[in-house]
Amino acid sequence: MKNSKKDRDAFNDPSIKVPFVCPQITKSDKKSIMDALDSSLLTDGPNLRQFETEFAKFTKINYAVGVSNGTSALQLSLKAVGIGKGDEVIIPDMTFVATASAVLLVGATPVLVDVNKDDCNISPNSIKNSITSKTKAILPVHFAGKICNMKEIQKIAKKNSLFIIEDCAHAIGTTKENKHAGTFGEAGCFSFYPTKNFTTIEGGMVITHSKKIAKYVSIARNHGITKSLKQRFSKGKPWNYDVCEPGYNYRLDEIRSALGISQLRRIKKIKLQRKKAFEYYNSKLEYVKGITIPLLSHNEEHACHLYIVKIHKDYDITRDDLFLKLSRNGIRSSVHYKPLHEFSVFKKFAKVYNSLKNSKELYKEIISLPLYSQISRRDQDKVINCFKN
Numbered sequence: 001m002k003n004s005k006k007d008r009d010a011f012n013d014p015s016i017k018v019p020f021v022c023p024q025i026t027k028s029d030k031k032s033i034m035d036a037l038d039s040s041l042l043t044d045g046p047n048l049r050q051f052e053t054e055f056a057k058f059t060k061i062n063y064a065v066g067v068s069n070g071t072s073a074l075q076l077s078l079k080a081v082g083i084g085k086g087d088e089v090i091i092p093d094m095t096f097v098a099t100a101s102a103v104l105l106v107g108a109t110p111v112l113v114d115v116n117k118d119d120c121n122i123s124p125n126s127i128k129n130s131i132t133s134k135t136k137a138i139l140p141v142h143f144a145g146k147i148c149n150m151k152e153i154q155k156i157a158k159k160n161s162l163f164i165i166e167d168c169a170h171a172i173g174t175t176k177e178n179k180h181a182g183t184f185g186e187a188g189c190f191s192f193y194p195t196k197n198f199t200t201i202e203g204g205m206v207i208t209h210s211k212k213i214a215k216y217v218s219i220a221r222n223h224g225i226t227k228s229l230k231q232r233f234s235k236g237k238p239w240n241y242d243v244c245e246p247g248y249n250y251r252l253d254e255i256r257s258a259l260g261i262s263q264l265r266r267i268k269k270i271k272l273q274r275k276k277a278f279e280y281y282n283s284k285l286e287y288v289k290g291i292t293i294p295l296l297s298h299n300e301e302h303a304c305h306l307y308i309v310k311i312h313k314d315y316d317i318t319r320d321d322l323f324l325k326l327s328r329n330g331i332r333s334s335v336h337y338k339p340l341h342e343f344s345v346f347k348k349f350a351k352v353y354n355s356l357k358n359s360k361e362l363y364k365e366i367i368s369l370p371l372y373s374q375i376s377r378r379d380q381d382k383v384i385n386c387f388k389n
């Protein structure tokens, strides 16, 4: 399962020795893509159906509906439960911008709340302090692959009659007590963007227990057309369909679905490789003074999507200087994320009712190190040495 792109920087910078991520496209992935290309049905076909069925099985849920990306998964899930103009949706301040944009795209207002200092996940207390008469949903993000405190979030949602839409972009393979992320609320939304634990290049999935939500998403992703291509062309007149409300073109095509099926077959191995790399960093960095390493809990499965350390004041150099040092040594690193309250669009359109103290502090401390399934010990050592020297 050799990856020809191994060690090659995405931007062809010859000084880069350790990329930040490295998507793994194997020979069998390429074969699946070529086979799908040979079909005369290139979208809305059997590969999509199979990918959906297998993803539902993987996450142990009734329905999975493939869509064009993680953002459309979030947008359609919010719409499916009726969220729109005048409604407020509670989201963590520390997440990728798409979480908030999806709320704006359905006409609702994102309410930014604080995250826990230890795992960067949405803080249940901060949720409680931000509920108003307009709140309709909580949108937790399983940050870096670590499950949120879903028991507490479910309690708050129940008490206040709120929907839960989970952002599982980082959480392919994240489970708690054998329940996959995305199965705790009304819907779970996945992204298969190339940096994710497996990729369809662009792509996403909505999972749900609800037949009604699955039906809405599968119709809305395809212009609101009430029948699939197969249904239209296998019986009766193909133009005999209805459109009940305006829809979108958020389809996941056959090529991407075929790639998804192929990648999903390797997910157990990918997960194990990422976990080993994560644990290796932890074993070597745990004694470095002035930094905090991410912890893995025993009673839950962490998808190990991002490896984030916190750089404190008593560390030798600042977080920004560490970023520069890693760069000088040919290592790419990044920060996940600049908090939402820092962006012009959310300053204008989002609301904040409670302190964002932790996310503000974390933004100065966090740095994400290279992590991908086939990262070598040698490359990890190059990263680790930058902390020690």
Ligand SMILES: Cc1ncc(COP(=O)(O)O)c(C=O)c1O
Binding pocket: 069, 070, 071, 072, 095, 096, 098, 099, 141, 167, 169, 170, 190, 191, 192, 193, 203, 204
């Ligand atoms: C937390 C989070 N939510 C949503 C998304 C959006 O996914 P996509 O880029 O597939 O639209 C991402 C993707 O990077 C993400 O990291």
